[in-house]
C-alpha cells in the first residue's frame with residue numbers, strides 16, 4: 001500500500017537524522033519538515049554538514065541513525081528514491097570523453113525517458129543555457145561554468161519532484177546565474193521542491209521560502225528570510241548575512257565550544273532562541 005505521505009505529506013522530512021564519520025559528528029539529530037513546492041535555503045559555514053545532509057537525502061551517504069523520507073520514500077530505498085530526486089553536487093560528475101549532448105542522453109536513458117521527450121527537453125535546456133552551439137563538443141574542453149550548466153540540465157532532465165542543488169550558481173556568469181534563478185523560481189512555482197545550498201546569500205534571499213542555518217551539524221535557525229532578518233535587527237534593518245554571522249558564531253569560553261561539542265543550539269542567547277523559533281514554526 002502506498003503510504004499517505006507519498007501522496008500529500010512533506011516533500012522532505014527528517015527525524016533525528018545523524019551522521020558520524022569516526023569522531024566527527026557531521027550532522028547532529030536534524031529534524032526537518034519541508035512542504036512540497038517550497039524553496040528551502042540551506043546555509044551554514046564550511047564543514048557544517050550541508051553536503052553530508054544532501055548526500056544522505058539522495059542515498060549517497062548512509063545515515064548513522066535517525067530517518068528521512070523524500071516524497072514519502074525512505075532514503076534507504078535507493079531504487080525508488082532515484083525517480084523522485086535530482087541532485088546537483090558542487091562539482092557535477094560528468095564523463096569528459098562524452099559531448100554535452102551525449103552526457104545528457106546518457107542521463108535521460110538512466111531515467112528511462114522516452115527518446116523523443118528526452119531529445120526535446122535536452123534541446124530546450126541547451127538552448128536556454130546558451131549551450132546549443134557547444135552541445136557536440138567533448139566535455140573535457142568545457143569551462144567550470146559550462147560544466148555546471150550541463151550538470152544542472154542533467155539534474156532537472158527527468159523532472160523530479162525534489163531537487164537538491166549545491167551551489168547551483170557558483171562559477172556562472174551573471175546571465176547564466178539569472179537563468180538558473182529563473183528556472184528555480186519557475187519550477188517551485190509549479191510543484192517542484194528545491195533544497196538549495198549556497199554561500200551566495202542574495203540568491204537565498206531572493207528565492208527561499210524558508211531558510212535553515214546549520215552550524216556544527218545542528219539546525220540553529222530556521223524561518224522565512226524576512227522573519228530571520230527581523231531577528232537580527234538592531235535598530236537598523238538586518239540582512240541574512242547578519243543572521244548567518246550571529247547564529248554561527250562560537251562564543252569563546254563556552255563549555256560546549258571548548259569541549260568541541262557540535263551543539264550550537266543553547267550555547268548562546270540568539271542561537272538558542274532561534275532554535276526555539278524553528279521548533280515553534282514546525
Ligand SMILES: Nc1ncnc2c1ncn2[C@@H]1O[C@H](COP(=O)(O)OP(=O)(O)OP(=O)(O)O)[C@@H](O)[C@H]1O
Nearest residue numbers: 021024025026044045046047048049050051052053
Ligand atoms: N567522507 C568523509 N569522511 C570523513 N569526514 C567527512 C566526510 N565527509 C564529510 N566529512 C566531515 O563532515 C563535516 C561536514 O562536512 P560537509 O562536507 O557536510 O560540510 P559542508 O557544510 O557541506 O561544507 P562546505 O560549505 O565547505 O561545502 C566536516 O567536518 C567534514 O570534514
